[in-house]
Amino acid sequence: MRWELSEEQADYRTVLGEWLGERCDAETLRAWLDAGDHATFEDRFVGEGWFAVGSSEELGGEGGGLIELAITAEELGRRAAPSSAWLGSMLALPALAAAPEAAKALLADGTTTVLACSADAIVGPAAGVTLAEDGLSGRIPTVLGAGRARRLVVPASSEHGTSLVLLDVDQDGVEIRDRPLTDRSRVASDVLLDRAQGTVLGGDASEALADAALRSAVLVAADGLGVMERMLDMTVEYAGQRHQFGVPIGSFQAVKHAAAEMLVKVEAARSLVFLAAAMVEAGRQEAPLHAAAAKAQVTAAASAAADSALTLHGAIGYTWEHELQIFYKRAKLDAPLFGSPAAWNERLADSLDLVGGPTEP
Template structure:
């Protein structure tokens, strides 16, 4: 099945692509990465109004939904833009739906509010922060974009069950410790709470985290889609320039077949991602399956496509000076981000009753504990 975008969505994607090409060219991107100035891009991104796309007007957004957010993530991935804080903020938006002032400030001014969950795990696992009556205690490892967050939505255990608490990142009792990733276009940090206080959000925390898990799956897959589309373009261009035996390597049958396989992966990924985004947005009964399939299949296929692209580029693809290394590392991280393909495939099998002794149901299981970045 081929998913068709509306004319408005196509125009939106084209406009964003042009904006990103102008604001995030490779030389500028490399300056940001070399200097560690990751906030420069996101400040421009927020100032141009892109933070508010995909959120309802009731909370200060520009309208649209998860499909528009997926289009945004796709184009951000195409430029390997350093947008960890934007990504983390978009995961936090559902939790802020009952706190319009905080949501409006985030969407209008880019006041980064990230969801404090481990980036290596599916959102919704057992919280590692508790409220003992004297403030929040515990830590969350590897929170995406936490190094630049001004606020955090923290899943918390307390005597009444699960809660989501909005905490200022610079308040007493909060420590943020940055971590270094192989993928320099993304940032994570460990967050430690030692008696911090915050405001409980009036939401159904379990429902919010379930929805957020699907949202994370779709947006990660969309980012990988953008990476794959650009790696395909780079590979085709290089194959037409590099010559062996006096002819472009793109004329060799083996190279043609490999590029054709990459094209199939890109086109199939596009349909899967857009369908999953629309399904989650409308609350379709099979939305958990669609989102899980997007995360499992697309991120795995794009990681494989990155290997193919690296092979077809030959020795130059391994060099620091070539941009392919940025796409390759990000594709590999996306495969692990918010749950590996294995974890999401297990969720599909569980939901369909394919596990021994299991009946089909829509409840999703626990997250995994550790990955290599």
């Protein structure tokens, strides 16, 4: 099955792609990454209205839903655009449903509010942060976009269970330690809390975190789809330019087969991602299965496609000067980001009713 976007969604994808092509071309992106500058792009992304697409108009967003967010993630991945703060903010929105004023502030001016969950695992209740009378204390490793955040939504455990706490970063008791990543297009930090003060959000914390986990699966898978598409385009272009034995290497059957396999991965990934986005957005009972399948299968496929692209580029693909290395590293990070394919496959298996073997009479 091939997923087809609506005409309006396809137009949005085209317009966003053109905007990114102008604002985040390869030379500009490389300059940002060399300087460690993520703010320039992210501020422009907010200032020109893209940040609020895919969020409720009631909260000050531009409308749309998870499908539009998946389109955004796909196009950001296709350009390897700095977008850690955007993703962290989109994961925080389910928690902010109980704090509409904070959600409106986030969507209106891009006041970055990031979900403070470790990017090394599937989003869930925090294991290392406790909420007591004197505030929040603990450590959360590898929080995506925390270095760009003004506020954090922190899952914390207390005697009453799991709570979500909204706190300002600029206060005593909050320390943000940057953590370098091999993928320079993303940023992450460790968050250390020592009696930090915040506001406990209402609503069901477990439900909000479960929603954020499914959103993370869909959006990271969509990013992997975009990265995979870009690597396929680069590989096909290079195979038509690089000559051996007097002919383009793209004429060799082995190269054709490898490129065709990448194309099959891309087309299968597109259907997985957008079907999962639609299921999660609609709140369907089978949504967790689709989200798990998308995260596990698409990011694993993107990682494998990155290896194929590198092999087909040969020695030039290993060089710092060639842009393939940027997308290779992004694809490799997408696989473990917010849960590895193995972790999501386990969750998928746990959700299925497995049929046992024949029983003895």
